[in-house]
Amino acid sequence: MSDSLISRIDALRQQRQAVILAHNYTVGEVQDVADFVGDSLELARRAATVEAAVIVFCGVYFMAETAKILNPKSMVLMPDTNAGCPMADMATAEAVRAKKAEHPGCAVVCYVNTTAAVKAESDICCTSGNAPAIVRSLPKDRPILFVPDRNLGSWTAEQTGRELILWDGYCPTHERILPMLVKEARRQHPQALVVAHPECPPAVRELADHLASTAGILAFCRQTDHDQFIIATEEGLLHRLRLENPGKTFYPANARMTCPNMKRASLEKILWCLEDLRGQVEVDPATAERARQAIQRMFLVVP
Ligand code: SF4
The missing domain is CATH 3.40.50.10800 (NadA-like)
Incomplete structure (x- = not known):
């Protein structure tokens, strides 16, 4: 079939x-x-x-x-x-405009996991792989509103030493990866490295041996000599990890880390x-034009 x-x-x-x-x-x-x-x-x-x-x-x-x-x-x-994407839906253009009014002069950095309308309200986009570089590219004295992922935002704040105004959004799939599940996976597979996505909550990030975007996770697992990994991100990535690394073993950190969408x-x-x-x-062309500018500014910083 x-x-x-x-x-x-x-x-x-x-x-x-x-x-x-x-x-x-x-x-x-x-x-x-x-x-x-x-x-x-x-x-x-x-x-x-x-x-x-x-x-x-x-x-x-x-x-x-x-x-x-x-x-x-x-x-x-x-x-x-x-x-x-439930996380993208946690920020609307109207709510971002209201937050900007509360913080006049702030720069809005939006994760690509946002609607076109929210990108159109933003100064620059970022991804989980380049968020620290994008934040570092902005003037040090300018307040930054980071939308919508509070977990990626708090990790970016740690990486850059910048104080960020965090939106209270999150990815329900990554939020389900609980510290106790990661500890249990580590107990069962003591030789495995824990590799996590920065969308995971801070308590999970603290348990990780390596943090990276999905492209970064793929590169890390390919390049290291280690051969066992506990993966803390959406389970679809395990398909590609297993295809690309036939001699290595990958365990999900949680059996339910699936994004239904x-x-x-x-x-x-x-x-x-x-x-x-x-x-x-x-x-809509007017929204697309403004959103395109935010995306292209990201490509100027991180080609
Ligand atoms: S995994 Fe699903 S819910 Fe989470 S950010 Fe990606 S699309 Fe959105």
Whole structure:
């Protein structure tokens, strides 16, 4: 069944001049059929430069919006437009404007995990891989409002020694990775290194041997001689870690660290959206223009 689905996707991919981009957290079979798999930053870079009539974006809505903002000429489709991000929804443009009014003159640094409307209210974007570099690029005397992830924000504050005004948002999937579960995984696998994403709460970050974005986790596990790891991020990353490192062993820090929205894309839905060109993502041009500036300022600091 899967083989015939894949050959039908391949035929339509060619016919539509389409590319399939997938986030590291999507299900394994979606990652396997994609032309490119990566984290938010890698996918944004790829979306900006790819030459394709159609981009099928397997991830969550804000990521597809970012692809459309950076590549307005391509048609951007989502296999399931209900794939949202609860953390992105914790900050609205209206609430960010109100917070800016409370802190006149502040610079707004927004994690890419935000809606296009929130990016449009921001001075500069960041990702989990470059947040400290982005914050360091801003004048030392300028207050910084960091939106929406309080965990990435507090880690960035630690890394840079800067005081940040933190939005009270969080990723429900990473928030579920409790310190007691990490300690239990360590007890069961005492030889394994704990590798965590900075979206994890501070108490989990303190237990980690290494902290990095998903691209950073992949690079670390590839490069180190160590061969056992406890991974504290969305479980979809384990698929790629295992593929890339056949001689190494990866344990999830928590059996339930799954983002249901990232699992919405499936082979069937990819096929249907290529057949009917359904699930088109649009961003209002005025919002897109302002959001693009915030994203491009990030690329100027961290090319
Ligand atoms: S893993 Fe967390 S931040 Fe990523 S899409 Fe899911 S809820 Fe949003």
